Amino acid sequence: MxxxxxxxxxxxxxxxxxxxxxxxxxxxxxxxxxxxxxxxxxxxxxxxxxxxxxxxxxxxxxxxxxxxxxxxxxxxxxxxxxxxxxxxxxxxxxxxxxxxxxxxxxxxxxxxxxGSMPLGCGTYAPLGKAVIVDGGLRLSSGPIPFNSGFDAAGQVLVMAVVHDEQGNVVTTTTGDPEMRCCMVDKDKVEKLGNWDVLGMAATGSYDIRVPEQFIASDRVRKFEEISAPEGAPYVGTELDFLSTAVSGHAPVVIGAMRRALAEIASASIGRRRLGYPETVDQHPLFGAEFTKHEAMYHAARDLYYKSLDDALNGVHERGGLTVAERARIRQAVTYLHDVAGEVVSFCALWGGTKTFRNPSVIGRCLRDVTVARNHAFVDPVTLANAAEPFIQEWAK
CATH class of the missing domain: 1.10.540.10 (Acyl-CoA dehydrogenase/oxidase, N-terminal domain)
Incomplete structure (x- = not known):
């Protein structure tokens, strides 16, 4: 270039x-x-x-x-x-x-x-059922939850497990279920609703159902062509499906931390609190806690962006990602969500009535981060699953 x-x-x-x-x-x-x-x-x-x-x-x-x-x-x-x-x-x-x-x-x-690519939405969970037929596959599903952004979309990504005509799961040579990723017209899926939640309330992450239908082969990809199982290297010139999906969650909670820190910093200026001789912004207890949590924010944010930059360099320069590079994204994103929980909780605690009197920006940040931390992509087990390459690296 x-x-x-x-x-x-x-x-x-x-x-x-x-x-x-x-x-x-x-x-x-x-x-x-x-x-x-x-x-x-x-x-x-x-x-x-x-x-x-x-x-x-x-x-x-x-x-x-x-x-x-x-x-x-x-x-x-x-x-x-x-x-x-x-x-x-x-x-x-x-x-x-x-x-x-x-x-x-x-x-x-x-x-x-x-005239341009229609917007997509979808979920990573393989909850669809696919039967391979000439020219494509037959796709159907029960309820598929968490289709965030459904209202804005025109196409829906559906992950499906392949079955034979008798209803048996088809497996790969490694014994794993064969999976397909399908792109389905939005008007060919059924919106079930079911989105009434504590936080991330405006994401429109509805349940959907796919009535049985034919999906042409030009709308279908094998899972192994677009991603790789956890704990395995990936070969490809684009960031793989799983790493893209996981890494996209991080900037949302980074933004929530930014907003919460800005709100509590502004609220502390000149504010009096019972038992504090100075205003909150001048009291050393608040100052020490704010400085610590602000540092946590920057450290977690920097680790995340470095992990993503390293992964993008890997696919462009070497045509793939090592196990350690994929694990680093999982580590950085899950750790970031843990830090977000601590940072936003600190802001909520010091926010006093600004946290719980609606409308409350800090209150919304707290609700949103609470829900974001419950996503399967950032479950604590993802840190355990990512551990092996790091242990080996430090043991050298």
Whole structure:
């Protein structure tokens, strides 16, 4: 890449981050209403569309910017600092749209029809049932939960386990279930609803069901072509499906921490509290705790961005990721969520009545991070599963 091309690329990245900052006032203004109705308001979705923020990783020839996931997550962080649910929805739609654009040959037809890549959504859990037939497969499912960003999407990613005609699970040579990733038109799935939650309330992460239908082969990919099981290396020139999905969660809680720290810092200035001779901002107890938690925020954020940068360098320079590089993303993202819980809880404790009197920004951050920490991608067991390469590395 030439210096001129590098400069242009950096300019585009900076412009996209600025667009995210510019949309923040609209996101903030609609945050309470979005939470009330259980989905991001149409006005905010349109504002994100107008600024092109859903198509950051989609190739230029398909109507996108053709940039890497590292730019996308920094945009997600900015939007999440305005509202966690909106950042989560953007993450889900942006990630699925980017994946659809390179995974499925049918995406080129969709671009020709719509002028740009339709937005995607979906979930990583393999809850669909696929039976291989001539020209594609028959797909069906029971309820599939957590389809964040469904309202904005036009395509739905469905992960499915392959069965034979007798209903038996088909396995790979290693004994694992064969899986397929399918891209399904949104109007061919059934929205079941069932989204009434404590936090991340505006993400519209509904349950869906896929009625039995034929899916053509140009809308289907084998799992091993787009990702790899945990604990295994990955071969490919794009960040794998699992690493993309996992790493997208981090900037949402980074944004929530940023917002909570900013809110409590502002609230502490000149504020009196019973038993404190000075204002809160001048008291050493608050100062020490704020400094510690601010350091925790920066350390966890930096580890996450380094793990992602290293992974992107791996796929571009070596055509894949080592077990340790994939494990580092899992480690960094799960650890970041643990830190977010501590940081936002600190802000909530010192927020006093600002935390629990609605509407409350700190209260919303606390609810959102609580829900985000319960996601399967950041379960504590992911740290245990990631441990082996780190133990071996330190033992050398």
């Amino acid at each position: 030439s210096i001129a091309e590098q400069t242009t690329s950096l300019d585009i990245k900076a412009d996209l981050v600025q667009r995210a900052r510019d949309v923040a006032p609209i996101v903030i203004a609609d945050a309470d209403e979005s939470e009330r109705i259980g989905r991001v308001t149409p006005r905010v979705i349109e504002a994100l569309r107008e600024r092109g923020l859903f198509w950051i990783t989609v190739p230029e020839q398909m109507g996108g910017f053709g940039l890497e996931w590292d730019t996308a997550v920094r945009v997600i962080e900015e939007v999440s600092a305005a509202d966690g649910s909106t950042g989560w929805m953007l993450m889900a739609n942006m990630g699925a749209t980017g994946l659809c654009s390179w995974m499925f040959p049918a995406s080129e037809k969709l671009v020709a029809e719509h």
